[in-house]
Amino acid sequence: MTVYLLRRILQSLMVLLAMSVIVFVGVYAIGDPVEILISPDADQMERERAIAALGLDLPLWQQYLVFLQNALRGDLGRSFVFNEPALQLILNRMPATLELAFGAMFLSVLIGLPLGLYAGLKPDSVGSRVIMAGSILGFSLPTFWVGLMLIMVFAVQLGWLPSSGRGETVQILGLHWSFLTANGWMHLAMPAFNLALFKISLVIRLTRSGVREAMLMDYVKFARAKGLSPTRVTFVHVFKNILIPVVTVVGLELGSTIAFSVVTETVFAWPGMGKLIIDSINVLDRPVIVAYLMVIVLMFITINLIVDILYSVLDPRVRLESKA
Amino acid sequence: MSTTLEVRNLRTHFFTRAGVVKAVDGVSFTVGRGQVLGLVGESGSGKTVTGFSIIGLVDPPGRVVEGEILFHGRNLATASEEELRHLRGNRIAMIFQDPMMTLNPVLRVDTQMIETVLAHEKVSREEARQRSRDALGMVGIPSPDERLKSYPHQFSGGMRQRVAIAIALLHRPELIIADEPTTALDVTIQGQILAEVQKLAATTGTSLIWITHDLSVVAGLADEIAVMYAGRVVEGGEVGAVLDAPFHPYTVGLIGSVPSRNRRGEPLRQIPGMTPSLLKLPAGCAFRSRCPRADEACLAMPDLLELRPGRRARCFHPHLEGAGA
Numbered sequence A: 001m002t003v004y005l006l007r008r009i010l011q012s013l014m015v016l017l018a019m020s021v022i023v024f025v026g027v028y029a030i031g032d033p034v035e036i037l038i039s040p041d042a043d044q045m046e047r048e049r050a051i052a053a054l055g056l057d058l059p060l061w062q063q064y065l066v067f068l069q070n071a072l073r074g075d076l077g078r079s080f081v082f083n084e085p086a087l088q089l090i091l092n093r094m095p096a097t098l099e100l101a102f103g104a105m106f107l108s109v110l111i112g113l114p115l116g117l118y119a120g121l122k123p124d125s126v127g128s129r130v131i132m133a134g135s136i137l138g139f140s141l142p143t144f145w146v147g148l149m150l151i152m153v154f155a156v157q158l159g160w161l162p163s164s165g166r167g168e169t170v171q172i173l174g175l176h177w178s179f180l181t182a183n184g185w186m187h188l189a190m191p192a193f194n195l196a197l198f199k200i201s202l203v204i205r206l207t208r209s210g211v212r213e214a215m216l217m218d219y220v221k222f223a224r225a226k227g228l229s230p231t232r233v234t235f236v237h238v239f240k241n242i243l244i245p246v247v248t249v250v251g252l253e254l255g256s257t258i259a260f261s262v263v264t265e266t267v268f269a270w271p272g273m274g275k276l277i278i279d280s281i282n283v284l285d286r287p288v289i290v291a292y293l294m295v296i297v298l299m300f301i302t303i304n305l306i307v308d309i310l311y312s313v314l315d316p317r318v319r320l321e322s323k324a
Numbered sequence B: 001m002s003t004t005l006e007v008r009n010l011r012t013h014f015f016t017r018a019g020v021v022k023a024v025d026g027v028s029f030t031v032g033r034g035q036v037l038g039l040v041g042e043s044g045s046g047k048t049v050t051g052f053s054i055i056g057l058v059d060p061p062g063r064v065v066e067g068e069i070l071f072h073g074r075n076l077a078t079a080s081e082e083e084l085r086h087l088r089g090n091r092i093a094m095i096f097q098d099p100m101m102t103l104n105p106v107l108r109v110d111t112q113m114i115e116t117v118l119a120h121e122k123v124s125r126e127e128a129r130q131r132s133r134d135a136l137g138m139v140g141i142p143s144p145d146e147r148l149k150s151y152p153h154q155f156s157g158g159m160r161q162r163v164a165i166a167i168a169l170l171h172r173p174e175l176i177i178a179d180e181p182t183t184a185l186d187v188t189i190q191g192q193i194l195a196e197v198q199k200l201a202a203t204t205g206t207s208l209i210w211i212t213h214d215l216s217v218v219a220g221l222a223d224e225i226a227v228m229y230a231g232r233v234v235e236g237g238e239v240g241a242v243l244d245a246p247f248h249p250y251t252v253g254l255i256g257s258v259p260s261r262n263r264r265g266e267p268l269r270q271i272p273g274m275t276p277s278l279l280k281l282p283a284g285c286a287f288r289s290r291c292p293r294a295d296e297a298c299l300a301m302p303d304l305l306e307l308r309p310g311r312r313a314r315c316f317h318p319h320l321e322g323a324g325a
Ligand SMILES: Nc1ncnc2c1ncn2[C@@H]1O[C@H](COP(=O)(O)OP(=O)(O)OP(=O)(O)O)[C@@H](O)[C@H]1O
Pocket: B014, B016, B021, B023, B041, B042, B043, B044, B045, B046, B047, B048, B049, B050, B060, B061, B062, B213, B278
């Protein structure tokens, strides 16, 4: 296991390095921040001084090396706009996004798993057909439209839930969290559900097909031939087997949920990383964009690693192979 | 001799989109206490479906549409699901064909054994564990205490089938339905398992239905034999008598296609033709298209008749020549 872990971590570092090159070159290619950052009235002297101060006069590879050197010290550059360390800026916004993403994942399992289980066990019932039709909607309706509809209904018409912001927060370890206050929950509910909609559909479909497949397996028939109760057959024999694909996919989806919370954050004015990155792209705040992308890459890599480990905990066959 | 199980005219059909598949369409046999019945027939003849029908595990679109399954006189064909559940794994156990698929891959062996004990008896977990360990020891698994903590993939195929047999034995059932339990294993392991099961059945008075397409296994193991063809029992009787002088042309062909020491040098005779599709069986005897004795009479369906004491066959022109008048 240790050897396996070390190898995985080494691989991860290589990926991170490769991604840093791609991200850096990619962001460099999308336009010149000088045009946006420096006032058109500035004279030539001022322009050059500003460009030198931002390190934009060096050739690309030198800029990259400087970036890499600083990155190893945990410094991903300063925001052109806020004149704050880019990483700091992102980390300050991270709790809001994490809260949103985990809330969405939690909802998707909480809602998707039981519905998928039901649809898999009773594939021909009316309830299953309704669930499956609903999951198609969840897949195909655009997130921003659903978000606006949610606001229309629950905030404007019914007035049950607030339409924007994080509400009251509590400070822990220097970071702000809203899931610790009732008011924060109220604010979190709608955006989390909005972000979860797609995942709920995904979990429903995954669970349903897993259950249907498992029900045909000999081991389920054998479990029934042993005289076990239907409850035990479903919740131990079937459930433990479908948990493997569901955990894998939900885990891997966490990364994309975080990355794609951009839309939901914009609709609900949720002050997370997604909103920050949209604003930064608008003004070509390069260090923030690069830092954001690096953080996201790091997050994906970490999540994949954790999912792999979880997977081996759930599936005894994988556990053995990695030991060998 | 008391009767453990009597199956009378069992019919189990599958109502598929393509039509009604009459997988079991007239199966009758009896199994006495402590007896071994060999249920033989080629692939697709309905052996497995017969086994599942007995324990009430035929899944939709399949259904037992007719017949009686008398277990100690109680008709299981009309029993409630709850009643069947209390019989399954308790008084009637089943062992499946493929040992690689029957154990749940993500549950430890102890979990899968202990749950079986607890499903039918209120005992402590500790006692359930001890019984599981004893059962593993009984089927010849070395160091059962450690093996209990293993996962199925840590066992070989033969060992997995032993675990499945141990699970079947946990409640000392009165009837075990063994569905080709040794076909997936190599010959030496097959022999060992056969010998052990035979011994267990003899010492505990358990009745066995041994499903197989291997006549040599039946010859060595069974007391009675029932030969199935296209969902029907076509011949039944005491195993030695049937194998020595089969009545039904299909049984004759089946025995002729098995290599034998007595007929060394003679070519093996395959039964000509193919098994007919169960979806569109022609009227009359299902073996007609392949039978050397077929004539107009065979356009009607023959009944399973007792032609000699203890010898039944479903045929208009049985091989009675060698059997005396
Ligand atoms: N779920 C099902 N739906 C439709 N037909 C089925 C179903 N299950 C079994 N059958 C049909 O029932 C027939 C008998 O199958 P069964 O499994 O009992 O054969 P078998 O004698 O056990 O054969 P084998 O030696 O290959 O195991 C087959 O023709 C099969 O196509």
